[in-house]
Amino acid sequence: MMNKPPLNDLQAKVGCRYMLVTVVAKRARQLVGDEERLRNRKAVSYAVDELYQNDLSIKYPEDYAK
Secondary structure (H helix, E strand, O other): OOOOOOHHHHHHHHOOHHHHHHHHHHHHHHHOOOHHHHOOOOHHHHHHHHHHOOOOOOOOOOOOOO
16 A cells, blocks of 8 residues: 555655654644534645645754754
8 A cells, every 4th residue: 555645755854754743743733623624634634735735834943953
């Protein structure tokens, strides 16, 4: 089974798997309850798509070295 979008592409956008999980989870929590935007989609799937399409801007901590 192939992941869409590919995990490697998503990981390259944020730097590491930990940051990928953190960014997607945080955005998904923000989306929960916004049924108009989600339109019967899962919040995590929507957040992953936003990240893949560069619709999310990531603010890294000061001590994070990419």
